[in-house]
Amino acid sequence: MSKQRIVVVGNGMVGHKFIDNLATHENAEDYEIITFSEEPRLAYDRVQLSAYFSGSTAEDLMLTSEAYYQEKGVNYVLKDKVVTLDTQAKKVVTESGREEPYDKLVLATGSFPFVPPIPGRDQPHCLVYRTIEDLEAMTASAKVSKIGVVVGGGLLGLEAGNALKNLGLEVHVVEFAPRLMAVQLDEGGGALLRSKITALGVQVHTEKNTQDIVAGETCRYRMNFADGSHLETDMILFSAGIRPQDELARKYDIAIGERGGIVVDNNCLTNVDDVYAIGECALWEGRIYGLVAPGYQMAKVAVSHITGGEEQFTGADMSTKLKLLGVDVASIGDAQGRTPGCKSYVYQDGVAEVYKRLIVSEDNKKLLGVVLVGDVEAYGTLQQMCVHNMDLPESPEALILPAVEGGADAGMGVDALPDAAHICTCHEVTKGDICSAVAGGVATIGDLKAETKAGTGCGGCVSLATQLMNSELTKLGVEVNTDLCEHFAYTRQDLYNLVRIGKIKTFDDLIEKHGKGLGCDICKPTVGSVLASCWNDYVLEDAHAGLQDTNDHFLANLQKNGTYSIVPRVAGGEIKPEGLIAMGQIALKYNLYTKITGGQRIDLFGAQQHELPLIWKELIDAGFETGHAYGKSLRTVKSCVGKTWCRYGVLDSAGMAIRLENRYKGLRSPHKLKVGVSGCTRECAEAQSKDIGVIATENGWSLYVCGNGGMKPRHGDLFATGLDDATLIQYIDRVLMFYVRTGDRLQRTSVWMDNMEGGLDYLKSVVIDDKLGACEALEAEMEHVVDTYQCEWKTTIEDPEKVKRFRTFVNSDEKDNTVVFVEEREQIRPASEEEIVRFVEPEPA
Amino acid sequence: MSEENKNWQAICASTELTEPLGVRALLGDEQVAIFKVKNELYAVSAIDPFTNAAVLARGIVGDLSGKTVVASPIYKQHFCLSSGACLEDEDVSVKTYAVRDNGGQIELAQH
């Protein structure tokens, strides 16, 4: 049997998905695929288009490659638009005159941006936002513009606004409707979004109907509005909605909806035999789906129909959860409350800037829609409740009320989900799959990902999957309370936000406002660390001293016999002979055990409490400073000698290591931090096993993140390549501060990464693309820590009141008689219990 | 023994104590950890019974289920400051001492 010829018009996101599904189908060899694209490249990730403005290249955005198509035997023709369609002769003709017969035709032509017919709209610097070429035009225009206006305050418009902001323009958003995101949000949600966005410096103008665009006085153009007001701008970006690209179908005998769109049935077939339409050009039951996930579903259905399968398209959920200009926004179902008789519950917190609304059925039994702004934590559960038409709990308000003590848990509902509920739509993982994985022993999100693939696609389902996993674990009797301890019903991240946003400076203040009781050895060091990350005060100030674990309190590492070890900083492992000699002399004088550590520095063991300030006085006089070996903070930056000496080195790795160590020393974080810098890819500094790894290449630095040695080794993920010094440091600043903000208590970066929704790509989008609009703040927070660095030991020995705390006894100068050393290999070591009993137990009086 | 009959030993000025940091004192040859928490004074043996290291004065003070406790800095067991009982292991406890602020002077005595 000869192969069936499948022609795909349009190689956008959905067209490509179709091809990929068919080309990897078990019967793929029965089909010959050819695709035409009007664009000069194969499919790329339109959803991530904005990433282009924060460093991603067209290359990074590609969803596929010519090599892949060649390997799969897929024929492709770029930059050639299909202009003629003959459904009788079953062939298409392109602009360049190429004719192609088909057995099955798939229209995946997407949509085009709608530009309202405003006089003056055709001038230069009046742009749209849909393709990579559009991005190039925006970038070029931004170079010669100061102010940019986005016409349209919908989802895309706000994203475009962010893009212009990233391009350095002063941004205005002009919206015809009375509120932002009018399609998705209700009035309250829109108002809060507006206030948040305005606070970010984007000016919002609602109820503005543009009359014309004329030459401006202070700027290139002036936009005149129907109400008589006007706005001057250098650039205008239209983002007033999309229209289905149905031109081709329209010209021939294919049925088109009243307001556009190619009509399809549940098989994605049009009214003409063997012609399918999928993605944004398709109209199903009167609806166009302007999102990629429903398009992907259609692609699957069309492949299934062609290959004799039974899948049907039965509509898709239009719920959305997004971060727009750094603001969390979500809408589910009938967010506007248009269902007759519906009622709603509203929760608004003007302080934390949170707005939540539930729209419920007239009988208060079913959830119809949801609006969330500022806190979208409950999105997963609520969306599932809506999609599965589940019964509401007795007091639906509990679903949006904050989890206060004694209050109901907003996470309820996962239990009520049916087993068939799709938790992860990317990988079609159901609730049942997750439950059986947990029953089979899975207890962490990392394992759950590995076991079920849930959460490894877009990452959007991770929080729901985690909730579900935790609820199953609880049922199995495993404790999964996420409260930090009995004093705070919050996680470390929550406390971080409370401290930062509430400008809280002390533990006492925090526990009075947000906790109860005295605190304990869990919450005190955690809060101590958070306070230090935020404000970087001296850790032994009276208000903070009691929070510190003994190591931080005595600025040294407690050993098994109650003595301490001392690790001065040796940045990058580089130490002068004078330093070595001084350290040796001090060790001799105080009879300390000395050892080279695994972190390229020297540890002096066996110092008694009262000796610490004396020893440190001498170390500081010899030019040393504290090494923070005791803190949950930057430990060492391991280096290799690099270009300076090594015949293979390509950059000065030791120099960079020293620079990084001096920059991040003193940074308190959820757990300790280690960094490595290697001078070439031989990787002698083992940088890939560090939280931050830097490796020199001919093209600049490669940055690896979230590596770990220790109990569960993990190689760092390659984060960016070809970096110059400044960009390298900028990225590290951002990654580290983001970790400080969001890491859990005692969570190394490796585990943090494994638990992060969206994983590496998400971290890149935050750090490189500034998806949260947070980079400026992250850098400023790091700058603060760098600027306020102090050697804690220096501060301590200069303050007699603090030095007093190191006395062994308040009422005596005697030494601690429980500390007993014996000799081994000609150095001291703590005596074992038997040795103490046998030889040195003090004579009974 | 009634309060007055105790053999009170002067230890230090009460200004030497900073809430909630512990200090270590010698009572005869016994090492004692003294704490002031919410204006209450507590005194327990400074020796951690799990390691025999004299570290309890250096632990973090707090409360757990209503009991005022100190956590050993070595393996983090908690000891009730009033009774000396270890919360993690009912067979283990530390000795407690009588302690008072006598007109600005901290004093210790055997119970």
Ligand code: SRM
């Ligand atoms: C001193 C040193 C061993 C040595 O003699 O070489 C050491 C000693 C300790 N390590 Fe380490 N680690 C030392 C290098 C390392 C390294 C190697 C490195 O840094 O390149 C690792 C593996 C790399 C890593 O961390 O990813 C390492 C992985 C650990 C871990 C496991 C961490 C993990 O994520 O799995 C712990 C346990 C923890 O932190 O919870 C730990 C904990 C400890 C503690 C704090 C255990 C404790 O509570 O007493 C030890 C205290 C040291 C002290 O009293 O001074 N130490 N430790 C090294 C100090 C380096 C320095 O100059 O600061």
Ligand SMILES: Cc1cc2nc3c(=O)[nH]c(=O)nc-3n(C[C@H](O)[C@H](O)[C@H](O)COP(=O)(O)OP(=O)(O)OC[C@H]3O[C@@H](n4cnc5c(N)ncnc54)[C@H](O)[C@@H]3O)c2cc1C
């Ligand atoms: C900036 C931006 C952000 C977005 N963000 C999100 C988001 O966060 N979430 C989400 O779900 N969706 C988002 N979308 C929407 C998403 O990109 C679309 O739903 C998706 O791209 C639709 O895929 P498609 O294949 O149907 O259309 P397209 O990706 O537009 O592909 C259609 C292709 O067909 C080509 N073509 C058209 N006619 C012809 C012809 N006659 N001959 C040859 N080629 C032709 C076009 O040039 C185009 O390349 C966003 C869109 C944009 C622009």
Ligand code: SF4
């Ligand atoms: S990593 Fe490369 S530059 Fe550094 S010491 Fe090893 S071989 Fe030399």
Ligand code: FES
């Ligand atoms: S929905 Fe699970 S990863 Fe996308």
